[in-house]
Amino acid sequence: MQIHVKVNGVEYKHDVEPRLLLVHYLRDVLRLTGTHIGCETSICGACTVHVNGKAAKSCTLFAVQADNCEITTIEGLAQNGELHPLQTSFKEMHGLQCGFCTPGVIMTAADYLKQNPHPTEEEIRTALEGNFCRCTGYQNIVKSVQLAAEKMSESKPVTKEKKEEVVV
Amino acid sequence: MSTTNGLIGKSVKRVEDNRFITGKGNYTDDIILPGQTYAAFVRTPYAHAKIGSIDTAAALAMPGVVAIYTGADVAAINGVPCGWQVNFKNGDTMKEPKHPLLAVGKVRYTGEAVAIVIAGTREQACDAAEAVQVEYEELPVVVNAAEAVKPGAPQVHDEAPNNMCYDWELGNPKAEVDQAMATAAHVTMLEFVNQRMIPNAIEPRSYNASYDAANGRYTLYTSTQNPHLIRLLMSAFVLGIPEHKVRVVGPDVGGGFGSKIFHYTEEALLTWASHKINRPVKWTADRRESFLTDAHGRDHITKAEMGFDKEGKAVALRVKTFANLGAYLSTFSTCVPTYLHGTLLQGLYTTPKINVDVTAVFTNTTPVDAYRGAGRPEATYLLERLMDLAAHEMGIDPAALRFKNFIPPFDGVNQPGYQTQVALQYDSGNYEGVLKKGLEMLGYEDFRKRQKEAAQNGKLLGVGFSTYIEACGIAPSAVVGALGARAGLYEVGQVRVQPTGKVSVFTGTHSHGQGHETTFAQVVADKLGIAFEDVEVIHGDSDSVAFGMGTCGSRSIAVGGSAIMKSVEKIIEKGKKIAAHKLEANAEDLEFAGGRFTVKGTNKSVSFADVALTAYVPHVYPKDLEPGLDFSSFYDPANFTYPFGCHIAVVEVDKETGTLALRRFIAVDDVGNVINPMIVEGQIHGGVVQGVGQALFEGAEYDENGQLTNGTYMDYCMPRADNLPMIETAGQVTPCPHNPLGVKGAGEAGTIGSTPAVVNAVIDALWSGGHIVKDLRMPITSEKVWRAMQTA
Incomplete structure (x- = not known):
C-alpha cells in the first residue's frame, strides 16, 4: 500500500x-x-x-x-537548530543514563507539557507511567521535566500566580 | 581528593547525552549492514521435553528464507562456557553440562532455542520460524531448587545426579558455629525466598554478525557489557576461530544490570551462521524472548539463624541456601551464590563465628546469573532482615542493635583492614558514621512518636533499616583465580596524547549508562591539567581498545580508572624528560602542575601541549628517548573495594485495606572518593529503585509446568514513575586505601542496600499494629499485607 x-x-x-x-x-x-x-x-x-x-x-x-x-x-524535536527545552533539561538534570528510553520519555513529556504547562511532581509521575526507565529510578527524569516546564513558561510569559506554582 | 583544576569532584554534565537526547545514539539494532539478513528462533514451548523430528521443509520453501539450522547442524560445536569453577565440598569439580548453541535431543527450559531461521527480512524470518514443525515428548519438570535435590525429582541433566551442580561451604567449621550458636541467649531464625528477578534492560539483547571472506574476518556488534570477554570466549572456547580475526563491538548499549555480561548462545550462533551464509545476520530479542532467555537473577531459598548473647552481641551466624542456577550454567552463574554471596556474610558486624552452606541446583528454568549486585544483595537481604527481626524479637531498637555490633572505624592505612570470617579483608570503613547520618536525616527521635500517632489515624507506619557492605572493584586476579575464576580481572587503560596535546583515552571497561565518557575524561583532564573538552574516551571496540574485562561488579572506576591513572603517570614521567631537555634542566628537578612542567623554584616552564608536540616532532629531543606520547597500562587491583552505607525506608500501611505505600527512602552511601557526584547520585537512584522493585513489585513466577507465567510487561510489574517517592541521598567519604583514586565504585550500592530496608519497614509497620509477622514473601503487595493482618 x-x-x-x-x-x-x-x-x-x-x-x-x-x-x-x-x-x-x-x-x-x-x-x-x-x-x-x-x-x-x-x-x-x-x-x-x-x-x-x-x-x-x-x-x-x-x-x-x-x-x-x-x-x-x-x-x-529541535527547532531551527535549537534543542527543545526538554532536551537541554534532561542533560542538565542527568535525566538519562543509557539513553535508550530517553527519546520516548522526552516525546511523552513534550506532549504532556503542551496540555499541562505547570504540572506538579505527582502529575509528572502520573503522566510518565507509560514510559519505563530501568536506569534512573525516574527521579532525575521528573526533575528534568520540572526544569523544562519552568524554562518553557519563562519563554512564554505567564501570570504571576501561575509562575509561583511552577517553582514549588 | 586532590584536584588540579577542579574537575575531579565536580558534577560535569555528561558528554554522551548530546547524542542520546537528539536520537543519535547508535545501538546494535540501529545498525543495518550491506546484504543484511535477519534471524528468528524456534523456541520450545515446553520446559522439559525430548525433541523428536524437526521438519524444516515447508519453512525453507517460504519467501526470503536463506537458511535454517537445528541442533544437529551445530552439535559438533562447543557450548558456551562457564567462567568460574566451583568445587564440591569433597573436592570434586562442579557438574558442567554442555550449554549448546541449539538444543540437541532435549530441551530443558521454556524458550530454549531449537532452530534458527535466517531470511531476507525480519518478517520473513518470523513467518518461516512459525512454519518449522518440531515434535516434542514432554518430560516431568522441576522448577524449585529445594525440590530439585530431593530423591525422585525429575533430572535436568543425566550427568548431574540429584540436579546438583555443587555443594559448597565457607567460614568457620560448622561444629564451631553450632557450638557458638548453642551459647546464644537468643537465636533469630528466618526461612525466606530471595525471589527470581528478571533484569529487564529496556534495550533488548541484539546482535549483528558478519563475515568478511576476503580477509577471513568476523565482526560482531553486540549489546554487551564486555566486548573483549565475548571475543575471547566465543573465539577460543566456542567457535575455535582465530581471536585476532574477530572484531567485537559493543556500541551504545541500552542498560545491562548484569544481564549483558554473559556470552549468550545467540552471539556465537549468529557469528557462525554469518560465515556459513556469507552474509550479515541480525537478531534482536522481542520482549517475550528477553523475559525467557536473558539470564535471570537471585532465586535463593534460605534458612538463616543468628545467635546473640544477652547484651545483644551477635555470637554466630549459620546459613543454608539452595541456589537455583536454571537449566544451564551461564558465564558467571556459579560464583554468584558462593564467592559473591557467602563472602559477604560478615556484613558490618563483628560476628565471630559464621558458616554458610550453599547447594547450587539445576532446574527447568531460564539460566540464572549476576543481576545488579549479584550475590551481595542476597547476602545483605539475609543479614539485614535478621538484624531488624532480632531487634524486634529481643525488644532492642534496631539502630541500637547495629551500633552494638558494628566493626569499629578503620581507615586501612593507620589501622589495618578488617579480616572477616568469610575470606575477605575489608579495606576501610566507618560504619557508625553512615547510620548516624541516616538517623539524622530520618529524624528518628520523633519517628516512634509519629508511628504511634499514625496508628490512631488508621495508618501503620513502619521504618526499616539496612546497613550494608559490598565487595566491588572486581577483582584481584590471583585471589579470584585461587577461588576458581577462569579469567583475570585486571583492566586496561591507554592514554594517547595527540601531537596537539589533545588526548584520546581507551578503556577496556564499557559504559552502558554509567557515563564513563564523562567521568574518565574528568580524571584525565584533571590529572593532566588540561581542559575537559580536550579529552575523549573511547570504549567498546576490540579493534580500538587493546583488551579489557568490561563493566560489571562496580569495577569501572576502581579498576579501569586506576589503569588509566597508571598511564597518566607514565605520560607525566616521560613528559618530564622531554620538558627537561627543552628547559635544559634535569628531569628530577621538574614538577608537573596545572598543565605545565616547571623547573622547581624557578619560573622556567613549558606547557603540556608543547611537550606533546615535541614528542611527535622530536627535532630537539633527548637522546635514547622514543618519540611519541602514548602509554597503555594493565592494572590488577590489590584487593576488592568495599563500599558501604545505610538505607532507611519508611512505609505506610492502611489498617483497613492493607494498601502499602513507600513514603520515604533515605540512602547514605560511602563509595570512597567521588569523581562526579551527579553521576554517582544517579547510580544510587537507579539502584535503589531496582532494589525497591524487588521488595514491592517484581519477581518471576514459574508454574509447575515450567511456564513463566508473568513473562510480559502486562504481568511482570516494573517500577514506574508514579509509584516512587523522591529518594533522599547523602554521602560519606572513606577513601579506598589501595587504589590511586581512592574510589570504591557506586553501580550496585543502591540495589544491594535497599531491598531489606523496604521489607523491614513493612514488618515494622505490622509489628507496630500488633501483627507479629516474621516474613512476607517478596514482592510484598498490598494484598499480602492485608492477608497478614487478618491472620497475625
Whole structure:
C-alpha cells in the first residue's frame, strides 16, 4: 500500500506492506533510529513519537495508519537548530543514563507539557507511567521535566500566580 | 581528593547525552549492514521435553528464507562456557553440562532455542520460524531448587545426579558455629525466598554478525557489557576461530544490570551462521524472548539463624541456601551464590563465628546469573532482615542493635583492614558514621512518636533499616583465580596524547549508562591539567581498545580508572624528560602542575601541549628517548573495594485495606572518593529503585509446568514513575586505601542496600499494629499485607 506522510517536516511517499509497523517504517525505511523498540506491546514507551501532535506509541500502529499524518520523532524535536527545552533539561538534570528510553520519555513529556504547562511532581509521575526507565529510578527524569516546564513558561510569559506554582 | 583544576569532584554534565537526547545514539539494532539478513528462533514451548523430528521443509520453501539450522547442524560445536569453577565440598569439580548453541535431543527450559531461521527480512524470518514443525515428548519438570535435590525429582541433566551442580561451604567449621550458636541467649531464625528477578534492560539483547571472506574476518556488534570477554570466549572456547580475526563491538548499549555480561548462545550462533551464509545476520530479542532467555537473577531459598548473647552481641551466624542456577550454567552463574554471596556474610558486624552452606541446583528454568549486585544483595537481604527481626524479637531498637555490633572505624592505612570470617579483608570503613547520618536525616527521635500517632489515624507506619557492605572493584586476579575464576580481572587503560596535546583515552571497561565518557575524561583532564573538552574516551571496540574485562561488579572506576591513572603517570614521567631537555634542566628537578612542567623554584616552564608536540616532532629531543606520547597500562587491583552505607525506608500501611505505600527512602552511601557526584547520585537512584522493585513489585513466577507465567510487561510489574517517592541521598567519604583514586565504585550500592530496608519497614509497620509477622514473601503487595493482618 502507498502511504504519504510528513515526518519531521519532510514529505515521504512509500509503498509499504500493510503489516509494517510505524516504528519499523521510521527506523528501517526512513532510518530514523532515535525511536526505539523496547517491548512491541505499547507498555514501555520507548517507541513514543508524535502523530499529528499527539504522543503515540509507534510499535502498535501500522505505518498505513499514519497515512496522511504528520509525525515528529526525537530527531525532529529541535527547532531551527535549537534543542527543545526538554532536551537541554534532561542533560542538565542527568535525566538519562543509557539513553535508550530517553527519546520516548522526552516525546511523552513534550506532549504532556503542551496540555499541562505547570504540572506538579505527582502529575509528572502520573503522566510518565507509560514510559519505563530501568536506569534512573525516574527521579532525575521528573526533575528534568520540572526544569523544562519552568524554562518553557519563562519563554512564554505567564501570570504571576501561575509562575509561583511552577517553582514549588 | 586532590584536584588540579577542579574537575575531579565536580558534577560535569555528561558528554554522551548530546547524542542520546537528539536520537543519535547508535545501538546494535540501529545498525543495518550491506546484504543484511535477519534471524528468528524456534523456541520450545515446553520446559522439559525430548525433541523428536524437526521438519524444516515447508519453512525453507517460504519467501526470503536463506537458511535454517537445528541442533544437529551445530552439535559438533562447543557450548558456551562457564567462567568460574566451583568445587564440591569433597573436592570434586562442579557438574558442567554442555550449554549448546541449539538444543540437541532435549530441551530443558521454556524458550530454549531449537532452530534458527535466517531470511531476507525480519518478517520473513518470523513467518518461516512459525512454519518449522518440531515434535516434542514432554518430560516431568522441576522448577524449585529445594525440590530439585530431593530423591525422585525429575533430572535436568543425566550427568548431574540429584540436579546438583555443587555443594559448597565457607567460614568457620560448622561444629564451631553450632557450638557458638548453642551459647546464644537468643537465636533469630528466618526461612525466606530471595525471589527470581528478571533484569529487564529496556534495550533488548541484539546482535549483528558478519563475515568478511576476503580477509577471513568476523565482526560482531553486540549489546554487551564486555566486548573483549565475548571475543575471547566465543573465539577460543566456542567457535575455535582465530581471536585476532574477530572484531567485537559493543556500541551504545541500552542498560545491562548484569544481564549483558554473559556470552549468550545467540552471539556465537549468529557469528557462525554469518560465515556459513556469507552474509550479515541480525537478531534482536522481542520482549517475550528477553523475559525467557536473558539470564535471570537471585532465586535463593534460605534458612538463616543468628545467635546473640544477652547484651545483644551477635555470637554466630549459620546459613543454608539452595541456589537455583536454571537449566544451564551461564558465564558467571556459579560464583554468584558462593564467592559473591557467602563472602559477604560478615556484613558490618563483628560476628565471630559464621558458616554458610550453599547447594547450587539445576532446574527447568531460564539460566540464572549476576543481576545488579549479584550475590551481595542476597547476602545483605539475609543479614539485614535478621538484624531488624532480632531487634524486634529481643525488644532492642534496631539502630541500637547495629551500633552494638558494628566493626569499629578503620581507615586501612593507620589501622589495618578488617579480616572477616568469610575470606575477605575489608579495606576501610566507618560504619557508625553512615547510620548516624541516616538517623539524622530520618529524624528518628520523633519517628516512634509519629508511628504511634499514625496508628490512631488508621495508618501503620513502619521504618526499616539496612546497613550494608559490598565487595566491588572486581577483582584481584590471583585471589579470584585461587577461588576458581577462569579469567583475570585486571583492566586496561591507554592514554594517547595527540601531537596537539589533545588526548584520546581507551578503556577496556564499557559504559552502558554509567557515563564513563564523562567521568574518565574528568580524571584525565584533571590529572593532566588540561581542559575537559580536550579529552575523549573511547570504549567498546576490540579493534580500538587493546583488551579489557568490561563493566560489571562496580569495577569501572576502581579498576579501569586506576589503569588509566597508571598511564597518566607514565605520560607525566616521560613528559618530564622531554620538558627537561627543552628547559635544559634535569628531569628530577621538574614538577608537573596545572598543565605545565616547571623547573622547581624557578619560573622556567613549558606547557603540556608543547611537550606533546615535541614528542611527535622530536627535532630537539633527548637522546635514547622514543618519540611519541602514548602509554597503555594493565592494572590488577590489590584487593576488592568495599563500599558501604545505610538505607532507611519508611512505609505506610492502611489498617483497613492493607494498601502499602513507600513514603520515604533515605540512602547514605560511602563509595570512597567521588569523581562526579551527579553521576554517582544517579547510580544510587537507579539502584535503589531496582532494589525497591524487588521488595514491592517484581519477581518471576514459574508454574509447575515450567511456564513463566508473568513473562510480559502486562504481568511482570516494573517500577514506574508514579509509584516512587523522591529518594533522599547523602554521602560519606572513606577513601579506598589501595587504589590511586581512592574510589570504591557506586553501580550496585543502591540495589544491594535497599531491598531489606523496604521489607523491614513493612514488618515494622505490622509489628507496630500488633501483627507479629516474621516474613512476607517478596514482592510484598498490598494484598499480602492485608492477608497478614487478618491472620497475625
